[in-house]
Amino acid sequence: MSLPDPLALLAAHDAWFWLAALLGVTILGIAKGGFAGLGVLGVPIMALGMSPVTAAAILLPILLVQDVFSVKAFGANRDDDVLKRMVPGACLGIFAGWALARFVPVAAVELAVGAIAVGFGIQRIRAEHRGVPGRPGGTAAGVAMGAAAGFTSQIAHAGGPPFQMHVLPMKLPRDMFLGTSSVFFAAINWLKVPAYWALGTFTPANLWAAAALMPAAILSTWAGTVLVRRVDGPRFYAIMHALMILVGAKLIWDGFSGL
Amino acid sequence: MMRVAPLLVAPLLLAATLLGACSKGDDLRRYAVVRRADVWQAVITDADRGRLSRLSDAWQQARADVAAAGSAADLAALGALAGPALANPKLPVAGAYRCRVIHLGWRQGQPQTVPAVQVTAQRPCTLAADGLLLRFDAPIAEGRQLGALYPDIDRLIYLGSVRLADEPGRHAYGEDRDRDQLGVLEQVAPARWRIALPWPRWTARLTLIEIVPA
Numbered sequence: 078m079s080l081p082d083p084l085a086l087l088a089a090h091d092a093w094f095w096l097a098a099l100l101g102v103t104i105l106g107i108a109k110g111g112f113a114g115l116g117v118l119g120v121p122i123m124a125l126g127m128s129p130v131t132a133a134a135i136l137l138p139i140l141l142v143q144d145v146f147s148v149k150a151f152g153a154n155r156d157d158d159v160l161k162r163m164v165p166g167a168c169l170g171i172f173a174g175w176a177l178a179r180f181v182p183v184a185a186v187e188l189a190v191g192a193i194a195v196g197f198g199i200q201r202i203r204a205e206h207r208g209v210p211g212r213p214g215g216t217a218a219g220v221a222m223g224a225a226a227g228f229t230s231q232i233a234h235a236g237g238p239p240f241q242m243h244v245l246p247m248k249l250p251r252d253m254f255l256g257t258s259s260v261f262f263a264a265i266n267w268l269k270v271p272a273y274w275a276l277g278t279f280t281p282a283n284l285w286a287a288a289a290l291m292p293a294a295i296l297s298t299w300a301g302t303v304l305v306r307r308v309d310g311p312r313f314y315a316i317m318h319a320l321m322i323l324v325g326a327k328l329i330w331d332g333f334s335g336l
Numbered sequence: 337m338m339r340v341a342p343l344l345v346a347p348l349l350l351a352a353t354l355l356g357a358c359s360k361g362d363d364l365r366r367y368a369v370v371r372r373a374d375v376w377q378a379v380i381t382d383a384d385r386g387r388l389s390r391l392s393d394a395w396q397q398a399r400a401d402v403a404a405a406g407s408a409a410d411l412a413a414l415g416a417l418a419g420p421a422l423a424n425p426k427l428p429v430a431g432a433y434r435c436r437v438i439h440l441g442w443r444q445g446q447p448q449t450v451p452a453v454q455v456t457a458q459r460p461c462t463l464a465a466d467g468l469l470l471r472f473d474a475p476i477a478e479g480r481q482l483g484a485l486y487p488d489i490d491r492l493i494y495l496g497s498v499r500l501a502d503e504p505g506r507h508a509y510g511e512d513r514d515r516d517q518l519g520v521l522e523q524v525a526p527a528r529w530r531i532a533l534p535w536p537r538w539t540a541r542l543t544l545i546e547i548v549p550a
Contacts, residue, residue, distance in 0.1 A: 178467045179467075276375055277495070
């Protein structure tokens with residue numbers, strides 16, 4: 078087996094590639110650091126300097142490392158009851174997504190999740206204005222929404238809205254929401270690794286590019302954790318609702334583009 | 337307290353906007369949508385991307401070799417296998433199949449001591465489901481043809497490798513360019529498909545692998 082020269086692989090990219098990659102990775106890091114939803118801008122920004130497929134392939138190993146830092150920052154303060162319901166559901170959803178990957182139309186999933194996310198985001202903003210109190214999520218709903226998050230994550234990288242639909246109405250304390258969210262998505266992303274490994278997108282060129290961007294990814298994740306701790310609970314939830322609408326709009330865009 | 341986040345995020349978004357305004361245009365990039373049919377593009381090597389774009393040249397050169405050798409009748413005997421692909425194809429599903437390999441033409445610089453059309457006997461081969469992919473496993477003269485079929489718009493892209501006879505383990509596509517195999521799976525008749533491999537390593541201008549249900 079001939080090993081490719083890392084420097085040659087990195088030098089093959091132009092300045093636009095690296096500029097777009099740095100920006101995309103930085104925004105993704107801030108998202109992973111606590112502003113979930115902002116990450117939806119990662120691939121579009123990176124795609125200004127490379128193909129979206131290359132962007133997604135480079136981002137996956139970066140996401141996995143950012144997950145580790147995110148869990149380290151927030152994971153101690155998590156809601157285990159929520160995770161006990163949602164993670165097993167997510168395992169089922171990821172498996173179903175893998176098994177049905179060739180038959181489920183991605184665009185339809187994106188459109189459905191996007192429309193529901195926008196509607197839910199708007200409904201939550203109105204509920205906040207009315208001062209609706211937080212409510213606990215049920216076990217069956219937790220398993221079902223965990224499965225939905227796993228399924229939509231595997232099919233369309235859109236696990237965020239189902240998770241947030243279940244957890245945002247609970248009005249957990251900010252740090253507990255962040256801890257629960259970081260552990261849940263780290264679990265989902267790492268569970269998806271075998272399927273993505275099998276796709277063969279972890280090529281030497283993509284892995285070396287990801288490695289070169291890793292310092293920026295780690296620094297920006299740390300910056301995100303610092304920033305999010307400066308935002309109080311009500312404002313944090315207002316940002317989450319707005320970002321959910323942004324994610325929904327992006328999914329609707331993607332879905333229509335794919336029809 | 338809230339002012340810190342916009343102070344950091346706003347310059348990033350501004351930089352992204354400027355980058356977008358200044359960077360090179362490209363239809364695919366503008367939409368920034370990752371499609372299932374694009375996944376193979378993150379896996380294929382640059383050398384094979386070029387080979388794939390010249391698939392029609394490989395067909396043309398293979399037909400020219402066959403005609404020059406006076407073997408046009410052998411090519412015609414292949415019927416639909418050497419004809420145009422079906423429009424609106426029905427792609428194969430996982431299962432047991434029978435495959436035969438057809439080499440057309442000669443590799444550049446190769447002594448023309450073998451026939452321009454070589455057809456092997458049908459042998460069992462398999463397509464196994466693996467998420468988005470179909471894993472292909474077929475015996476060939478050199479050993480085994482092993483690889484994955486990736487979804488594309490109305491065809492499947494084959495990226496694989498060759499395991500030589502009695503060789504332990506398996507080589508993934510991209511690990512050894514001398515073994516890398518690239519092809520396009522298309523439907524040529526009801527319940528009949530072919531993988532066309534342009535300029536395959538070691539042999540021929542074009543190799544076809546016929547796939548029919550077992």
